[in-house]
Amino acid sequence: MKARSQPQDEQHLTEQLGATGLRLTPQRQQVYDVLLHKRDHPTAEEVFIRAKKAMPEISHATVYNCLDALVKSGLARQVTLDRGATRYCPNMHEHGHFHCSSCETVFDVDLPAQAMKLPKGFKAEHFDIAIHGICPDCDSK
Amino acid sequence: MKARSQPQDEQHLTEQLGATGLRLTPQRQQVYDVLLHKRDHPTAEEVFIRAKKAMPEISHATVYNCLDALVKSGLARQVTLDRGATRYCPNMHEHGHFHCSSCETVFDVDLPAQAMKLPKGFKAEHFDIAIHGICPDCDSK
DNA sequence: GGTTAGTTTAGAATTATTCTAAATCTTGAC
DNA sequence: GTCAAGATTTAGAATAATTCTAAACTAACC
Structure with missing residues (x-):
């Protein structure tokens, strides 16, 4: 039901991103929320669609950028299966x-x-x- | 140095493909040879380029078809890493x-x-x- | 309050893969 | 052998996935 992370998550996000030299932005928060909310290993396209519901102006490129930022900071993992699109998983x-x-x-x-x-x-x-x-x-x- | 498989390989190929209801064709043979020849986990595109040297008329779609046939018949595996192109490996x-x-x-x-x-x-x-x-x-x- | 670096955006570009329809080949039935 | 049926290949178009680009925006910092 919740659409936003709790404060402690935000803290964690800021720290993890910060350690990689990246900022916590509303978009990155949103993309991370999407991953946490439904842990069904969505593709970037799926994340884009879901993120758009709460943040209609978000763009494709931003979703890729945010996912990369999360992966680089150790907040999410890429899951590649077969030849299809890469999936994302917040279970570290x-x-x-x-x-x-x-x-x-x-x-x-x-x-x-x-x-x-x-x-x-x-x-x-x-x-x-x-x-x-x-x-x-x-x-x- | 060798550019072609030995007869026993050919036999093996025919059997494995046959068990999956597929035929051994010169193209499938060639693609398999490419995989065996240099086991550096090439992408489909790489395989295409290498196969073309011995068989200039081979097409892109055929390489994908052949690779799929080999994978289905248990002669090769797909290797997916990160977000790039899928790679192929004949080590079963x-x-x-x-x-x-x-x-x-x-x-x-x-x-x-x-x-x-x-x-x-x-x-x-x-x-x-x-x-x-x-x-x-x-x-x- | 201006500068700098980081971020987002839309859309174009590129890359990877699949699809399509026609041509070709193989196989098995006669 | 010859023909029909089905499998395979082909070039090129189409689609899907991802990356790039340049301009606009934002935040931090002096």
């Missing part, structure tokens, strides 16, 4: 994505947080895991 | 991708083949793991 917990091949829904799934062993010398900054399969709902149909 | 071993944030190179890395635990009811068909970080080469510079 270490997690993977389960993509149902039937209904196309994307679910967050916990990871065994296992030490993903890498060859000597490689330094991992973060990883994205995309699992493709069938979700319980589709499986029972 | 269970593995993840390490993406160097500095030089952009994509490395295949073995997985602990661990039982990626999923919530009850989810059935995994396959997964893609993309690891972002710094490769040894870039790290030493």
Whole structure:
């Protein structure tokens, strides 16, 4: 129901963006709100449509800019599956994505947080895991 | 050095494609050869450019068609990183991708083949793991 | 209160991918 | 062998996703 973030979120936003040398603007706030409000891994286009409801003047380029700002500041992640548009996810917990091949829904799934062993010398900054399969709902149909 | 697959590869190709109801065509052979020849995770556009050298009449749409055919038949995998073009990989071993944030190179890395635990009811068909970080080469510079 | 740097905007441009309709090839039935 | 049916390829148009551009706006700072 809420259309805006709570004050503590705003504080957090300002800090995280600030640490990357970026400002908190109404647009970035709005885009972040959209991500938090419905965590269904929307595409940039979807975010644009949703953000427009509260902020009709917002532009396409701004949505991309805001999403990039959020990603750079560690407030959201990009989720790329197959050849379609990139999706966005505000869940910064270490997690993977389960993509149902039937209904196309994307679910967050916990990871065994296992030490993903890498060859000597490689330094991992973060990883994205995309699992493709069938979700319980589709499986029972 | 070799520009063509060996006979046993051809056999394999025919079988794998056949199992999916697809034919082995010179174009599909060529596209597969390109993938095998230089395993640097090329984009469809890259594959197109390389395939053209041996087969100048090949078209863009055909390259996409062939890549899709190979992916459907389990001969290649799609690799999607960030927002750019999709890349292709003929390594069908269970593995993840390490993406160097500095030089952009994509490395295949073995997985602990661990039982990626999923919530009850989810059935995994396959997964893609993309690891972002710094490769040894870039790290030493 | 003016300067500077960061941000937003609309719309154009570019890039990636898919679609279309016609031409070509393959295969299997006769 | 020959023909119809279906699969595949082709060039180019169309669409979708993303980035770029230049001008206008905003906020912070001296």
